[in-house]
Amino acid sequence: MHRATTGRTLGLAVGLATALAGTGAQAQTAEVLHYWTSGGEARAVAALQEEFEAAGGTWVDAPVAGGGGDAQATVLRSRVLAGDPPTAVQIKGPNIHDWAAEGVLANLDAVAAEAGWDDILPPLLRDIVTYDDQYVAVPVNIHRVNWLWINPEVLAEVGAEVPTTWDEFNATADALLEAGITPLAHGGQPWQDATVFETVVLGLGGPDFYRQALVELDADALTSDTMIAVFDQMRRITGYVDPNFPGRDWNLATGMVMNGEAAMQIMGDWAKGEFAASELTPDEDYLCVPTPGTSGFVLNSDSFAFFEVEGDDRVAGQDLLAGLILGESFQETFNLFKGSIPARTDLDRSAFDACAVRSMEDLDSAVAEGSLVPSMAHEIAIGRAPRGAFLDVVTQHFNSDMSSQEAVELLLEEVELAM
Amino acid sequence: MPADAVASARAADTGDAGAGDAGARGWLQRHLSKLVVAPSFAAALIFFYGFILWTVIISLTGSRMLPSYEIVGFENYVNIWRLSRWETAVENLFLFGVLFMGLSMALGCLLAVLLDQRIRAEGALRTIYLYPMAISYIVTGTAWKWLLDPGIGLEKAMHDLGWTGFAFNWINDPDMAIYTIVLAAVWQASGFVMAMVLAALRGVDDEIIKAAWLDGASLANIYRRIIIPTIRPVFLSAFVILMHLAIKTFDLVMALTAAGPGTATSVPATFMYDMAFQRDRLDFAATSAVMMLATVAAIIVPYLYSEIRSGKRG
């Protein structure tokens, strides 16, 4: 009796669902937690929303502004602990594996198999978005962190060439200082300090040293003479920023390069979105070159992790969204807005500007010559705890008169504590 | 019979006139007081003390991103002191706490005394001094951040007016930034102290002061001997409220300096928040929380004790 009733209810439900699906009315809902709220980023995510809604989905936007996702991490933890995870969350790097290890991420293998993700993603990215050989996240893009953005007019004022080594950079910066121009536009937030720091590590130490120090956290590398030289260079850089740098947002620093208040900025290629929003042309109004001392590639990649959710409409929304994110049209529109390059390697390059094409070419050559490294500052190389230790030490050094020797000792201590 | 006697004695004890009532209604009347308080008490047991216990347990574990319940002992309490940022945070809390409470008290008292001199437009002035208390720390932080930013705020305004030597860049100076937080916090809370002290001053009996005045007592003496002792309890209350606000400085620090430049304006609240939500170190977060709580308890429990004793007298 009991069983019969249950069976009938179930049958009815299935019938109803089938009927709804048949008329194309199967609801697809996705609540998307992200921290893309500034200019180019907001436009990029709006593009995703448009595509999702055009495909019949209902998009619930859950933006949490503030500092490279720090604020969002708060909300995410609360939501997951409360048993109410959002459909898709913008998280990245080892953090994806942390969440997957907690068993709260959904399996996207079905979508992945259908779209052939294995064939279109670079191996390095696949490692990031899979856990136990199952897809749990979708990469959106590839950012290069080690870009130097230059206002060519300002550089021409002191007759300087584009610097290709840190020594040349220092010479150029000294000349700019002499001319009363701020050499480096910089925002004094810990992650921005760390962004500069990792480009210096790559430039002075090379890719192998970078990996030993910032990926493997090798104690000898962290306390080596090379690391001391890195902090020495950081100390020089503190002299090249304007006095009002503390707390400044990165896009305001980009603005300083655009309007000629400063000559250069070290920032990932999301800065290009700001140039684009002001309708400036690369190689004419501004230059994008690799940071001094390397042709290597510091990789940062945004991705969406998909949480285990309940409800047919939300699961359907997840599948739809996951498919769209790696779809050709979204990969192109999104990355044009965001300034990054597509996560899939098989796209036509003609729509992309000079900086993006350079990024794609450099990525290929970096993979070939082994100079592709994951970003520490942007949570790709190491987990959030050791990354936090780096940020603490780098930003303390940058904002005080700490010696390089002290910085190196403190770094070792804090990194060990964070393990 | 003895049982009855005890019951009626107890009823008399509570002064409950309904004691004569038989059965449920009488019982209800006698215990209503407890029943009314019970929900709040239950909430306190769960939401205050249950959560504190949870935090204490987590502080003894190796929890990282999500809570784990494997006890590792007290090592977090040792290791946390090896973090340079925790040291900065503790130093800042004491510096901030002392300066914030001291200055708010001093300024609040000064304003109250000044306002107590039969001032015209007292109502308007009082509102002006008090209104910052109405504003959220997020708004306060946003406004002051802007005023204190040398590139756009006061310093630029002074330069525009021709006073180019004017420099006020505390907010960008790691050694001075903590004082900008004190400044904004005092701006916010001193008016509230003023209101409380003023209220207390108005409660002092004018006749006694007049009598002392006629006896030739000096103004200073009148304040020291008569007024201050009378309004002393208000100082205690103000102190408690200021302390409550000092602990909540989190919002203000986040909006004003985001704990920077570097980590110069970290306080234990921002440290804890960072560890819990940005570093995936729940163990350190809980450890810092327990230490904050212990510090607060050390100061507050004696106050609570005196509060309760005064209740007995009242």
Place this chain on the structure above:
Amino acid sequence: MANLPAQAAADTLGARLGRVALYAALGLFALFYLMPMLVMIATSLKDVEEIRSGSLLAWPQSVSLDAWRYAWSEACIGVECTGLAPYFRNSVLMAVPAVLLSSLFGALNGYALTKWRFRGANVVFGMLLFGSFIPFQVVLLPMSQTLGFLGLASSVPGLVLVHTVYGIAFTTLFFRNYYVTLPDDLVKAATIDGAGFFTIFWRIILPLSPSIIVVTVIWQFTQIWNDFLFGASFTSGGAQPVTVALNNLVNTTTGVKLYNVDMAAAIIAALPTLLVYIVAGRYFVRGLTAGSVKG
């Protein structure tokens, strides 16, 4: 005797100088307290060009309410460009019930703990009061788990619960300290007349309580309306209160920072509590005078 008039004159002169100094001091302090708000208002009325070129302290040359309109109904908070309006509504829906509930519990607790004292009442009071000194960061994680368990995660009712619970500590303190000063004979006389617990509360105690109710409601409203931490941690997207939306708005930058919009938004977020203080501030101070917050 002869020099008495002269002394009186000196007194008057001295007194007069004293008064001038007094008003000067009061005026300077008023400037200190007003300056941030004046600058915010002035800036919110300027256009972006005037902010960049003009002085911070200058009054706007042409007053424009565009920034206010933009902040209220058009500004982008994240991807949704709805302005602050929907979040403002959330704050009202959160603050009003939470203030009423926490004040009601506080009044009942204060009454029960002073006029119907039971064994352990003081311990209960002490334990409740300690709650106002818990750093709220401590409770974030267990609270979010609890809210999830109750099915209130990421919702306005969830915030009402949180604010009510953590408000009880202060409301109980306020009412309890006020009711301690009311003579116990009031209650005794009524009980002899046969009045019960709630009758006495309703008929005798509440009519004596307007001043403390004003103090409590103002305090609670300010605390709850201005909360950021709970709002940021326990809600996302459409359920966020206005303080969180303000923070998102201020941090949503598109190249050029729209300071006038930021400032207008900040004032909008602060407006309800400001109004309460300006309109009811007098009663607030009067309530404090009535012995409500005594040691």
